[in-house]
Amino acid sequence: MGKHYIPNAPHKDEMLREIGFKNIDDLFADTPHSMVEEFNLPDGKSEYEVFMELNSTLEENKTALDMPIFLGAGTYFHYVPSHVKYLIERSEFLTAYTPYQPEISQGMLQALFEYQSLIAELVGLPIVNSSMYDWGTAMAEAALMSARVTKRNKLLVPRHLNPEKKRVLETYAAGPGLEIVGVPWNEEGQLDLEKLREKVKGAAGVYVEIPNFFGLLEKDIQEIGEVAHNAGALFIVGVDPTILGVVEAPGEFGADIVVGEASYFGSPMNFGGPRAGIFAVKNDRKLIRQMPGRIIGMTKDADGNRAFVMTLQTREQHIRRAKATSNICSNEALVAVAAAIHLATLGPGGVKELGEIILKNTAYLKKRLSEVGEIPFEGINFKDTPVRFEVPYDIIHERLLERNIHGGYYIGKHFPELGEVALFAATETTRKEWVDDLVEAVGEIIDEAEL
Incomplete structure (x- = not known):
């Protein structure tokens, strides 16, 4: 239940009279009758009655604490x-x-300034905005930004891109006519460098992820950046920030723009949201002036005291109007502040330890799953591991749920050439006994299905 409950049932008629309506039907006269019928809302109830009814409904839910969860593909x-x-x-x-009025928003401005500073240190680039909606929209904004900066309209992305992110990108690209070109993966599940070289001519940007959608670390990521730069394209890197304690920061190997998901620090899964997108660029005036979102800066007030202000607001419709670089109207400030608090708590040593634990847990999950399925790609995995099965994965998934285990994310529908493949994920929360129970259950389910 929320913190405030204000029942309006006793005052309904009085409220309707005050706004000039005779009854509730008059209030919803503009709404199609069929829609009103579908709602079939009950009469108001007391706070206690509502509490009991909602509590009964909520008891039907199962959280990640009630069952082992191996769902990956972006939600961990x-x-x-x-x-x-x-x-x-x-x-x-x-x-x-x-915080349009800095004189009354110093606390929030400072918190966002700290968020920017922490992310800058993490990704290895000096200029960070105070967040976007999520990773997908940050990636799409980076694509549009690369087109504005280079005056080109083609973006190269891995064909093995998260399908949900790809749909966001395609939506953003439709209006300005940005061409999205997929680069296939090779037999190792890595971006095919030769295919990239064939397609890169005339590209505004080349996008790659750490790790990629298959959970693999791209071995040739520095070479990918060189291919992009040699063709006059911007090198855009999407990163899961929880890996940055154990791999080199993208800014260190030549990334022009870095995007990612900040909510992996400080926020629960929340049914998929809200989130906060990372957006960082190198110290290049052309890139800074084309950044979407806003940047919080530190300055001094009239009395010489430290103060914080919104330094850059290139997207703001109320300021830039038709020249705004983005239509994003929120910086997901609360999620960004949560990420800053979590990062400050961990510190460099904690971020490193977090990455090491996830790597270890992922390796154990991968090893055990290889006993009941086929691992299509070798290499180092972080969080996600693809596994191919001999029986339809929907059977495995449904029967795992019956055993109170949430399986992986089925990707065969997106990449049919891979067969019955699902992504299973591990994080720092994954327990050894969960993995053992999963593997035992999958083995039994496969045996039953083959009888």
């Missing part, structure tokens, strides 16, 4: 320290609106 079960939620629920953060 991470542990969030309890103090993160406590701090972001402070009224200074929770009720804060966009």
